[in-house]
Amino acid sequence: MARKKAYIEEEVIEKAMGLFWRNGYESTSMQMLEKEMGINKFSIYSSFGSKQGVFLESLKNYNKKIHVIFDKFKNANNGVQDIKDFFYDSVHISNLEGNHKGCLVTNTYNEFSESDDPLISNQMAAFMDNVKTLFIEKLSMDGTKDEETIKKQANFLLLAKHGLAAATRVNTQKEIEDYIEMTFMNI
Amino acid sequence: MARKKAYIEEEVIEKAMGLFWRNGYESTSMQMLEKEMGINKFSIYSSFGSKQGVFLESLKNYNKKIHVIFDKFKNANNGVQDIKDFFYDSVHISNLEGNHKGCLVTNTYNEFSESDDPLISNQMAAFMDNVKTLFIEKLSMDGTKDEETIKKQANFLLLAKHGLAAATRVNTQKEIEDYIEMTFMNI
DNA sequence: CTAATAACTAACCGATTGTTTAGTTATTTA
DNA sequence: TAAATAACTAAACAATCGGTTAGTTATTAG
Secondary structure, three states: OOOOOOOOHHHHHHHHHHHHHHHOOOOOOHHHHHHHHOOOHHHHHHHHOOHHHHHHHHHHHHHHHOHHHHHHHHHOOOOHHHHHHHHHHHHHHHHHOOOOOOOHHHHHHOOOOOOOOHHHHHHHHHHHHHHHHHHHHHHHOOOOOOHHHHHHHHHHHHHHHHHHHHHHHHOOHHHHHHHHHHHOOOO | OOOOOOOOHHHHHHHHHHHHHHHOOOOOOHHHHHHHHOOOHHHHHHHHOOHHHHHHHHHHHHHHHOHHHHHHHHHOOOOHHHHHHHHHHHHHHHHHOOOOOOOHHHHHHHHOOOOOOHHHHHHHHHHHHHHHHHHHHHHHOOOOOOHHHHHHHHHHHHHHHHHHHHHHHHOOHHHHHHHHHHHOOOO
16 A cells, blocks of 8 residues: 555564663663664654553563573473573573673663553563562472472572672673572572 | 851752662652752752762762661671671661662662763772672681682672662562571572 | 555654753851 | 852753654555
8 A cells, every 4th residue: 555664663673672671761762762773753653652662562572582591491391400591591692692781671670660650560570470480380390399488489589580680780601600500509 | 158058968968869769860850859858959059069969979878878787797707697687787777767678779780881970880889899898708707618619609699689679679578588598598 | 657645754842851040038257 | 237158049051851743755556
């Protein structure tokens, strides 16, 4: 019927995601998004509706990106070792592409209070819940752990992920590995 | 010679610090600072020069606020137990006053990249280095730990502080305590 | 080839950002 | 009491924020 889009939404979102990953939500402006995505505001708004829309779509893209890791994690059957592998995989993926440090969700987690942006907040909470559920599942494989212990350890590991995200930003590869090893010493 | 200030700088900075603590740096605006500090922009700028100045002064105030904890920590002589106490004290202080969750430095740590605000960035790095040095000092008290182990454990504990800060924001008192206990299981 | 239509450019929107400044008020000292 | 001076009020500053829109360009279907 009419003119074709000169860009591919998946491609420009990939770039937007990288920008959010590096700078967080607030300090990423529409100007920066225009430049990074290579399209202008009109196109951004016609494709994604709002800045929030771009971020929400970036979160989806992030989930897709780490889907490989999550899939491997879900289908694994070695209990605690699977969680450890998941930690190592999380580090590797941020090493692979560009300057993306830490985890997009963990990095931006603090920026959104439940009150001022419930949509994004819920997405993040869902992500975290998903991770926690998988932790519990893998921890349960042991068979010897009681429910109380499993809950404690899952919580511990979820919080340890914050440390891991911080580590990938400021620590060396060796220090990161040491951190992971120490984290799992008692699990 | 002339008119007296109708406010006390220490008092208004205390309030500014609380605001930064709750909202972070970027999402705290001068308007919000005016309202919270109870003085207008002229007074803020004549006292602190800029928004960055207010934050820098807030960091100083934060250091003063936790000086009690740090002092206790510095002068303690029970090694690992002192670090654990320090973790518990860090939680208690954020429970004491208002809605201040986590640690001001840890919360805002991610917001500043080395490049765009070196002054603040350096202050934060100095704070972290200070904590790490104390960790090393206390860990060394044991006498049995070799240098390599001490470095590893100090790094681990510093990263664990990120998890702790996250915990004080989203977890229950019991979960926080469990987290601390698990963190120190292998130290 | 033409009418329809979607994608694009670029200027613009009001609101808000951090910051400054002109004018007024209060206090001090001589 | 009067001149000096610092603290205050309030309006305005340019720049940027997220978001919109009028007008142009390209592609399609008939």
